[in-house]
Amino acid sequence: MTEILHDPNFRGFASDNYAGAHPEVLDAIVQANGGHQVSYGGDVYTARLQEVFASHFGEGVEVFPVFNGTGANVTALQSMLPRWGAVISASTAHINVDEGGAPERVGGIKLLTVPSPDGKLTPELIDLEAWGWGDEHRAQPLVVSITQSTELGTLYSVDEVRAIADHAHAHGMALHMDGARLANAAASLGVPLKAFTTDAGVDVLSFGGTKNGLLFGEAVVVLNPAASDGLIFLRKLNMQLASKLRFVSAQLIALLEGDLWLRSAQHANAMAARLRGALDELVSTGAVTGLRFSQPTQANAVFATLPAESIEVLREKFHFYDWDAAQREVRWMCSFDTTEADIDAFVEGIRTELATDARA
Ligand SMILES: Cc1ncc(COP(=O)(O)O)c(C=O)c1O
Numbered sequence: 065m066t067e068i069l070h071d072p073n074f075r076g077f078a079s080d081n082y083a084g085a086h087p088e089v090l091d092a093i094v095q096a097n098g099g100h101q102v103s104y105g106g107d108v109y110t111a112r113l114q115e116v117f118a119s120h121f122g123e124g125v126e127v128f129p130v131f132n133g134t135g136a137n138v139t140a141l142q143s144m145l146p147r148w149g150a151v152i153s154a155s156t157a158h159i160n161v162d163e164g165g166a167p168e169r170v171g172g173i174k175l176l177t178v179p180s181p182d183g184k185l186t187p188e189l190i191d192l193e194a195w196g197w198g199d200e201h202r203a204q205p206l207v208v209s210i211t212q213s214t215e216l217g218t219l220y221s222v223d224e225v226r227a228i229a230d231h232a233h234a235h236g237m238a239l240h241m242d243g244a245r246l247a248n249a250a251a252s253l254g255v256p257l258k259a260f261t262t263d264a265g266v267d268v269l270s271f272g273g274t275k276n277g278l279l280f281g282e283a284v285v286v287l288n289p290a291a292s293d294g295l296i297f298l299r300k301l302n303m304q305l306a307s308k309l310r311f312v313s314a315q316l317i318a319l320l321e322g323d324l325w326l327r328s329a330q331h332a333n334a335m336a337a338r339l340r341g342a343l344d345e346l347v348s349t350g351a352v353t354g355l356r357f358s359q360p361t362q363a364n365a366v367f368a369t370l371p372a373e374s375i376e377v378l379r380e381k382f383h384f385y386d387w388d389a390a391q392r393e394v395r396w397m398c399s400f401d402t403t404e405a406d407i408d409a410f411v412e413g414i415r416t417e418l419a420t421d422a423r424a
Contacts, residue, residue, distance in 0.1 A: 075399070075406050076383030079275075080245075080364065083399035086277030086328060092318035093279065093311055101310050105129070109313035116320050117285060121269075122262045126286040128295050129312040130304040133244045134163045136270035136282040138171040139302045141207060143284070143292040144238050144268055150174040150203035151240070152193045156183045156215050158242060170302065174203035182359060183214030184224070187231040194235055208232040211242040212260065213249040217336075217365030217395075222253065222260045229265025238291040239265060244272035244282070247329035248363040267291035273316055277328050277400045281312040328400035332364035335398035335407055340366050342411040352418035358393050366396040374417045382410050 076082060101107035110129065117127040130136045137159050141151055151167070153159055155177040159167045167173045176193035178185065185208065196202035210228060213219050220228075229239045241261060243249070246269070250257050261269055267288040273281045284299070286292045299305045306312050319325045340361040346352045354374065359367040369392045370378075378384075387395040396410075 075402060077396040077398070077402075077410065078383045078385055079397050080332065080399040081275060082383075083277070083401050085279040086318075086324065086400060088324055089277055089279060089315050089318045092314045096310050096314035103307045103309070104305060105309040105313075107310040107313065109310040109317060113283075113313040113317055116317050117271075117283070120257045120320060121285060121287060122258055124289070125262065126289065126295070127271075127316075128284040128286075128299050129306070129309060129316060130282050130284060130299060131280060131306060131312070132304075133158070133242070133270060133272060133274065133282050134166050135302055135304040136272075136284050137163065137209075137240075137242055138166050138173075139295065139298050139304055140240055140268045140270050140284045140292070141167060141173055141209065142171050142298050142302070143286075143295045144207050144240060145173060146204075146206070147172065148204050149206040150176050151207045151209050152176045152178065152185070152190055152205050152237075153209040154178060154180040154183055154185050154189075154211070154214070156180060157209060157211055158215055158244065159209060162215075176203070176205055182218045183211065183216035184218055184220060185210050185228060186224075187227060190228065190231060194237065197236070205235075205237060207238050207240055209240040209242060211244070213245045213252070213363035213365075216359045217361060217363050217367055218359055219249055219252055219362040220260065222255060222264055225260045225264040225266065229267075233265065238267040238288075241266045241269045243269050245275055245329075245363060246272055247276045247325045248333055251326055251329035251333050252363050262287045271316075273319055275399075276319065276325060276332075278315045278319060281315050283316060329364070332398045332400050332402065335402040335404070336361050336364045336366055336396075338404065338407045339396060339398065339411065342407070343368070343414065346411070346415055346418075350420055352415060353420045354418055355414070358387075358391075364398045366398075367393060368396070369393045370418065377417055378413055382413060 269285040271283040387393045
């Protein structure tokens with residue numbers, strides 16, 4: 065028996081990636097074990113996965129399971145662009161700030177980024193970079209990439225996605241969606257996954273599994289085959305093709321075949337809403353001083369600013385990241401396994417640290 069090196073009862077607010085794997089996902093891996101299956105996706109689980117994704121995103125979609133989100137994004141975008149192509153994204157996009165330059169250096173893709181206060185693009189913001197087609201001196205804007213839910217915990221409505229898709233398509237550009245937290249978006253919007261992806265005009269999707277309880281595993285999903293080419297080769301070329309792919313596919317099936325994806329995302333969102341609601345109450349009643357919210361809470365994250373010394377005190381016990389240290393802005397993230405007791409203890413910790421009386 066291997067020694068347990070960590071405290072399995074400790075949970076913080078740093079990232080939905082800090083959580084472990086959901087027990088139903090681990091069960092699915094065990095069930096997919098045993099015997100021999102064709103490698104590299106020729107297995108029965110990967111075949112079944114195509115049907116599962118079709119049931120959510122529509123007939124004719126194609127799914128390519130990959131290891132991680134950066135790999136999904138780079139591979140998806142590469143499949144949508146010629147060598148001279150560029151991607152318009154928000155400057156806060158994961159592809160721009162958190163992928164180590166992989167889109168540029170591994171994908172060879174020029175990113176054209178636009179500042180956005182809430183992590184969202186609009187047709188007007190897209191237009192700041194959507195120009196210069198035919199100019200040989202400018203990388204050609206051919207794809208718009210948006211994130212749902214965004215890196216700032218905000219959400220596009222169905223109509224907002226559709227407006228961006230229509231705008232992109234009218235200019236001959238395709239639409240990519242980074243859906244690392246797609247399930248959280250669906251849970252919050254209260255609509256099927258298809259409503260704000262396939263039906264809203266998204267062409268290629270990076271579907272997220274890891275943040276929603278998979279051990280690891282994401283997928284590139286081609287919703288519009290006319291907008292993507294060569295994925296089968298690009299996945300291997302980008303080192304994203306697992307030899308024992310059945311285990312990635314089995315996890316994605318466990319997530320999507322029933323309602324695990326929705327249950328887990330609804331829970332994570334509800335925990336963020338509980339945190340935000342309790343803190344709103346403390347602020348509005350004047351029980352705490354120095355706490356402000358920097359974004360609306362629309363999925364499973366709360367963004368706030370507070371005094372630097374209090375950040376360090378609270379971080380010791382509850383673990384979380386700075387988002388913008390210069391602004392004293394932090395991100396508090398909830399997961400499928402965050403409990404109500406975790407939230408209540410955190411709220412109490414914040415209340416004690418920022419208590420108005422304590423600072424008087
Ligand atoms: C918006 C977004 N996209 C993609 C990813 C996936 O990245 P990774 O390569 O770490 O799986 C993340 C993870 O933090 C993310 O927040």
